[in-house]
Amino acid sequence: MTQHETATKKTIRTWPIVVLIIILLLSSVVWYFYRHYLADNRWKPLLQAQLKELVLRASDSLYHIEYSDFDLNITSGNATLSDFKLVPDTLVYQKLVAAKKAPDNLFILSVKKLSIKNVGARKAYQEKILNINNISIDNPSLTIINKRYDFNDTVKIGKPKTPYQLVKKIFKQLRIDSISLKDISVNYINQSNPVTKQTALKHLDINISNVMIDSLSALDSTRFYYTKGVEVILHNYKIATPDSLYNAELKQIYFSTAKREIILDQVTFLPRYNRNEFYRQMGTSGDIFTLKFKKITITYIDLQRFLRDQKLYAGIMNVSNADVQIYSNNAYKGKKSIKIGHDPHQSLQRVALDMKLSRLNIAHTDIIYSETDAITEQTGVITFNNTSGAIVNVTNDARAKKKNPFMVARIKTHFMKTAPLQVNFKFNLNAKNGAFNYSGTLGKFDGRILNKLVKPLALVQVQSADVERLDFNVDANNYNSKGHLEFYYKNLNVQLLKKVNGRAGLQTQGFISKVANALIIEKDNPNKKGVFRPGPINLKREPTASFFSFLYKGLLDGLKPSVGFDKKTENKVNKIVAKVSTVVDKFNKFKVGRKQRKVERQARRQAKKDSINRIKQKQSL
Template sequence: MAFTLFKQKWQRVTFYVVLGFVVVIMLLSLALNVYFSPMLESKLKSSIAESSDSLYKIEFSKASLNLLQGKVVIDDATLKVDKAVYNKKKKAGTAPNNLYDIRVNQIRITGANPLKYFFSRKAAISKIVLNEPSIDMSYEANNTEDKPKGDKRTIWQRMSKTLKSARVGEIWLNNLKFRHTDYSHKKPLRTEVRELNLKATDLFIASTTQADTSRFFYCSDIVTEVNNYNGKTPNGLYFYKVKSIKLSTKSKQLTLIGATLKPFNRLLFFNKTRSERFDLSFDTIRLNNFNFISYYRYRTFTASSLSASHGVADIFGAPNKIPNYQKDAAASFPHMALRKLDFGLRIDTINLKKVHIIYSEFNKKSQKNGSITFSNTSGQIFNVTNNKKALKKNNISTIKLTTYFMDRGRLDVTFKLNLTADNAAFSYKGTLGPMPLSALNKAIGPISMVKVASGSVTRFDFDVDATRYAAKGKMTFLYKDLKINILKRDEESGKLKKKGLTSLLANYLVIERNNPDEPGKQPRSANITFVRPLNYPFFKIAWKTLFAGVKECAGVSEMDEKRANAKMSEGDLEKQRGEKDD
């Protein structure tokens, strides 16, 4: 066929020369592949050992390369910790906090140039793809900060004997299965993620990048995406779910979309615990300037800001909680609880936008639920930290919020929390704008057995200083046309009904109808000192102090309240006698 196709002699000569050249190249390529494959295996193993200070060792069933295509394929690869080396480092105090066990069915490397590596000792690769890898990561708090190591050399310095530099354009981990075990708690905390993809860009290990703090693991950026992350809390009471988690080490931004925490079984929840029930959801939670390296190494949570928007926090008080009057609840104060966290925390600013807060409670006397709501809550929380160095510079956390109390009255409030004071000092002041007092009925009706028949708030100002022992403050509660009804539960229907005589006595003997009594007259104000019972938590002492001020502004003194209660009791007895006589 060739003789008929190539009629001219020069054509035949050219054909055989080219054919011979191709055969020589193919034979040479095959010979080099056979020669370099074992060398590749030994170089990979030695490089891993050198770069990890002998902590890790790599094993694989086969490593092959194709010089013409610049492709390397590694089958059945595993990266494991050398336990003997780890134990030695642990005794010396130089063991890392994080360990890895990695298994990959196949690693595909493209755009590799083994000849360049052989002659110039520079590794350059276009892309590395790990298909369906499995990573087991464990965390143990061996160190809380960077300590001098036995071998102080960087990764580049360790591998510089065999490589001048190593550069990879992209690294893809597709359909990664990730398991994490945290041994820093009393019981190991295990987490598993399945729908995870990771992309690392521009991994460059060289003398010029060994001290580059803008790179993470020598990469200019690592982007991690997790979809449909879910699981149970360790106590089994809650189910959590996040639709999407995305982290970029370059932008230092961590974003959570569709984060929810819900009771695993709402109906049986209080059969299993005497704690409050939480139901939380947020459309978006975003951390800016998130220090992932600090979190990765030491579980220290550091960010310049956290933004949470379009959320709902639904809290239900435990109906079966047994009061412990001897136990000091000061440990539950937010700034006291911050000190007891088992991880480091430092967030400069927390931004809240359009968060709806609901607190509900079941009243045994009324057999009904009462709810207090703070809708469309927005604001900022500054200096949230338990970091000792940060606290020396600023030990005050400030909370500034604007919300709508019971969906009606605008409430502007500022809290200041002393993060280091032994007496848990804090203060709060604010202003509640105009609103109808009847909006309180869905809260005070079931909980306090009182209903507002008429009245409206003109303005409520308060300024309180408090500690774990007591609260002192001044309040001015301006209102008009206040009238209330005292309620009782009808045993047959279960509905709340008005106690006519008692309501009449309460309006006549206890409360003042207006404040000020007349236009232009000086309004009543209250100077309150409220001694905190030992078992009162943070928000209870806050609202109890405010409630004491409201009562005094309404003209209800302690003596008047006792006298009115006595008369109302007499009235109830007279009514009962009249019913018996009939």
């Protein structure tokens, strides 16, 4: 089978069934009106019988129609069909399956009212050219049962008929200026997988413009299935994710075949539970996402590829005015989720729909990542504000990845609302170990803004730091990260913290902090002699560490040697801290004991004084 034959067959089977029924209806109306019209209206039962016969014949007896009334105004050329139903014959369908001729989609349709305006009946009869101004379909309810068969992709089943071939014996040309379907309900039942899935849509509007069916329209590249354009508008859509942990809501979805674009307005992806209940429902630790998007647009969609191969190829996706929040709880006491293989580019590969976006643009987006530490049980926060940038070659399609296996992101943002940050990512979409690179530059800022992150997660409080620049370049994968970091700063002074059981908050380590600042922490980089300390990065990834956590911990691994706190020094410091802590603990115990002994002495003195007073009172009596 040639590619053209496959595309033609797909075209026939995906042709909107509503429009096809309308064509058959109008064909019978015109034909019988001019050849069988009688003053006593004996044409009406003949018309109805012929209409039903045409539908059976056109669908190979797969469908039959039912309706309560059909009204035709001869003068105006207007017609109305009430309580219309399109019903499939399941026995016929099973025979088609056995003969390997069944379509992938089965339709069940009901329409409350179908109105046709300004049918050009005279021209249709005299010239076999039918023109209609408008067809309006109110409150249609459509059920689509999808079951994909291999024989529809691999076996040629005769020569398919085009819509023109179905009507050419009656008309040589059929044109409809506009078709409006209002407030549609659609129930999509997918039986192609072992587990049947259903998706319901309500409040759907479809507008079809300039339908043309003749001998040449199928070859018109400016048309989409014989139309100049189809617009689909879905209002107030809401659906729960398959795991029931999130609700996805959209105020409106707009799709245009003429513009080849999709517009999503006010999109939200929200957890259905609070954090504690979310983890209980999930049964393991993991990231919790809260996503809000003012608008998402997808342009330059390859419609033919989507309908032919069920692959979404598009040019540009624009995301603007988004609010992205990601929360991770390392203090969660239950089962820990393994994050290996779940980085963004790896999650993209598991999307069920094969897709390729040439470019994803991001504008005016705020990203907040927060993490609760297992030791401190406090939450660190890192923010990226007014984020913009582009991601190119966003794909999970095998053919596209063979041509270009790298997805590249170039992002500009403001770190903690203050420091300009430029970061680049290069993801290897084919790497089994999830390899990627991230590099960038962080501009000038007051180091104290880091406290929201490092106090809860690193037990360090920055007292002062004038950061001039931070450059980094890291190669990473699912298991480790290696690279280097260059940290330029002045006037660094820190306070070391600790978590004490039974006491609220974090406690300062005053004496140890003074020792660290005086003997270990380098105040400037480069120092006064001009010696610069680089920050090598060599970090083994914890399997439970999320993507964002892995990124900042990699940078933290390079920051330590930059400030003079390398592995060798860290080991020495840990020993010193242990010794000092022992001395401090002994001193604290001594202070507590001395205080206790003082209290006891005071108690004894008071008891002796009370005893003397009692003796004096007795003597006075």
